[in-house]
Amino acid sequence: MDKEIDHDSSIWTEKYRPKEFSEVFGQNDIIKRVESLTKAMNIPHLLFAGPAGVGKSTLAIVVVKELFKSTWRENYLELNASDERGINVVREKVKNFARTKSLGKVPFKVIFLDEADALTPEAQQALRRTMENYSSGCRFILSCNYSSKIIDPIQSRCAIFRFKLLEKKDIEKVLQKIAKNENLTMHPDVLEVIYEGSEGDCRRSINILQSTAAISPSINPELVSTMLANTKPKDIKVVLDYALAGDFENSREKLLDLMLKESISGQEVVKAIQKEIWNLQIEPEIKVKLTEKTGEIEFRITEGSDPFIQLQSLLASFVLAGLGKK
């Protein structure tokens, strides 16, 4: 049996998640440097920056497995900053975890704080103190999308590694390996469609592959496209098109539908609208006006107003803008 495959899992992202440095595709320079740090059995605090699905979490787990071998679970804590409610919870968990001594030869434990850029600057200040207080018995691996969102004092305490978006050929290697193992046949153009649909996110690519393979083991581009079309959230554009055409009632019905069925928050909708303005066929002057209004509405929503009322007010402005167009 292939030792590098986790036969316990039916989810391919987990089944084929790399367990050793040699199995990680792409990011070759980073892998080499991190590997040599790890093999020396002493790592500094690490900061992994880069887009989603390029191997940040995977590498963190490889590091702890290499460090602690069979006792890695006892010496490793994974937290996700964007889910933990406030820094206090993080500190609480960090403290409880760091307080006890590490098991085994390595004199420290490892905490992986994913999406650390989700923490506010104040929370990051608090985190920095926590990192200092427990530095003797605890190493932090932080991950983020943009290192610029991490405050300088934390950056200066970490070795920073910038992950690149995975190239098509890296994703291809991963998918080919899985296809071979799962007895799938893949049309050569499939890769292109999957890569497009996943925006270079490896985890998403694998999920797309597995969802498609459930339909048929012989995978062609059409099959992938059909699968993806089923999962695509309804577009904010439809909402705006109705408004611009003067059909306010349909516009807001679609909006409510979108917000409820896809559970999209008011803030996310405003964000999407703000971006969509640039794709609309309207005068530059009106684009600016709408952006002003959008900004005001976003502000009101963040202040705790009722998002649906505020968004209706925004849609009414789009109705007005549509009039100017005619």
Add this chain to the structure above:
Amino acid sequence: MTTWAEKYRPIYFEDIRGQEEAVAKIKDFIKNFPLKKRAIILYGHTGTGKTALAHAAAKETNSEIFELNASNLRNKEKLKETLKPAIEQQALLKKGKIILIDEVDWVMGEDRGGIQELSELIEISEYPMVLTANDAWTKKLAPLRKKCEIVELKDLDYKIIKDVLIKILRKEKKFIDNKILTEISVKTKGDLRAAINDCQTISKLSSEDQIKTLFDERNKEEDILDALKKIFKLKATNETLRTFDQIDMKTDEIILWIEKNIPLEYQDKKLAKAYELLSETDLFNGRIYKQQYWRFLVYENIFLSYGMASLNKENKTNFTKYKKPTRVLKIWMNNQKTIQKKSISEKYAKHSHISIKKAMKEFPIIKQLINSNPKIPEELDLNEDEMAYLKG
């Protein structure tokens, strides 16, 4: 006469409905006391069972209960005086003791020293302390959070509420029409105590009167429709300002009615203006809640009545069939589904090392993935409700 809410107060853990997780956590807390934490904060909306849970914990462990609440705790000194002896003293007859501090977020309103003092007392308490609050995450309670286990009590599902009401009615040998029961259960939004109280009040009515209460609802509807006619059809006069005075309806609900019906009356520029007014009103509404400054209501009222009417350059005589607001119901129904979606996302996120937020965002594909292989739900340990949601 005791109220039903008192009479049917839960006594043991098994009587507490819909809070399995919280029950497990408080059991665990008391079993481990004082190894982990010396206090636990139970938080959740009114009527979800926080106080009942504390009392049940006392009953189950055969402990006496020492209870303090908003009325007997005002400041630091008072706290020292009453609470300190209680946490030191040996309980009579060597029984255990549970210290209950009810509504801790209200107790310490003005007095910041109070929270500090309480926080110090927690450290030396020889008995488990149970604090209840509506929201554990306010700034005020920050000093306590570190020292407490924090447990959320969820809003009760309407089905659970209805079930409790039916059982009580059966014991009381009373009858309420099924439709009315459903309405009570949904309307009280997870507050079981309020639901039981409503139920008791209505049960006293004859069955004709029960139907009449339904009519009362309808009368209310006529009133608001009348008011809408005034603000949407007639020119603004000072009289317009009093439009909503005679109506027995909360501003929040009035806003929903207006929100729903603006597009039936106004188009284009007027539509935008009307929603701008509504948006301003909503802004003031938020400020009232945040600052508890109720004078802002004046502005809300002006915008909603005179403001809306000011868009009419002359009196209109056409008839418009106004619609009932539906979005609250839609949201409520949808929330029931979102709960499943969230719990599935949580399980997947943990398993695949991503955030719950991201899993929620990618849910469509995750749903496909989970449905693709019957072993996956098993691997993620999904329950029946979650499975049903995925299939639906």
